[in-house]
Amino acid sequence: MQYPSNIKIIFVPCTGKVDVLHILRAFEKGADGVYVVGCMEGDCHFISGNFRARKRVEQTQKILDTIGIGGERAQMYNLSSGEGPRFAQFAIEMNERIRKLGPNPIKLVRKKAA
């Protein structure tokens, strides 16, 4: 199984742990895109963690749109733990999406200023 090497994986016990603030801070630090991969909807071990994550990703998308970074840079995906190839497929999909959008605009501003 292969997926793009430019993706940095951050492990969390459940996607319900992921907050709007975590995703925003990633962008502030220069991430070009952030996606959250949770368990299948309805299959959360903690009942509603992945639904919470989806709501938070949606809130983040709205904020990113408002501040001109672009909401489509944040995404939510779901799979079951046995679906390795699907994980790779999401990674490839996200990589392509972000390559089309180009780098995080604030990273470009910072580079120019440096």
Added chain:
Amino acid sequence: MIVADKKPIEEIIEEIKNHEKILILGCNECVTVCEAGGKKEVGVLASALRMYFLNQGREVKIDEKTLERQCDHEYLEEIRDVMDQYDAVVSLACGVGVQFMAEKYHTTPIYPGVNTCFLGVTEKRGLWTERCQACGECILARTGGICPVSRCAKRILNGPCGGSTNGKCEINKELDCAWQLIIDRLKALNKLDDYEKLSPLKDWSTERSGGPRKVVREDVQE
């Protein structure tokens, strides 16, 4: 608690766009519980604003701090040493906190980051509803613990009115008729006789219509 709701980021940006050094100041009390102005909301707003200005090509200093309260001198004093580092403050406290900040630090513009809504309860996470209008003369003893001033659209003291149908209010079919709730409660308390007693005219001078109010307690003053 005092219930507030977040202001749209666009509105806050419009207010502060000409400043260079901004403090986002949260409050650890009511607005934290209603998820509008606590430490987390401060972090989200500050991060979003930093990125917005950077994207506009401006490196604006945006710092974060959350005080225990913004409605007491001692907590507001905690930032006196750092206030000269900022040319504006966005306070995520309720309107009380924003005003007390403005009274205390009158050379720095203070902008509100939330809309203060009402005195209410958390029915469940993400749902807050009004319970009290601080009328200054509580009548809950006579109404089974349900307030017609805050929960009846007409604030009537001897209800219900003719607009009550199947326990719902005429202004909104999902809204419970406060007086139906009061009658049901008095029935459950076996105090329905109380319902027959007419409420006298209420002294509304203790409410907002009597102008800004104050409570003076000389026994606890220093």
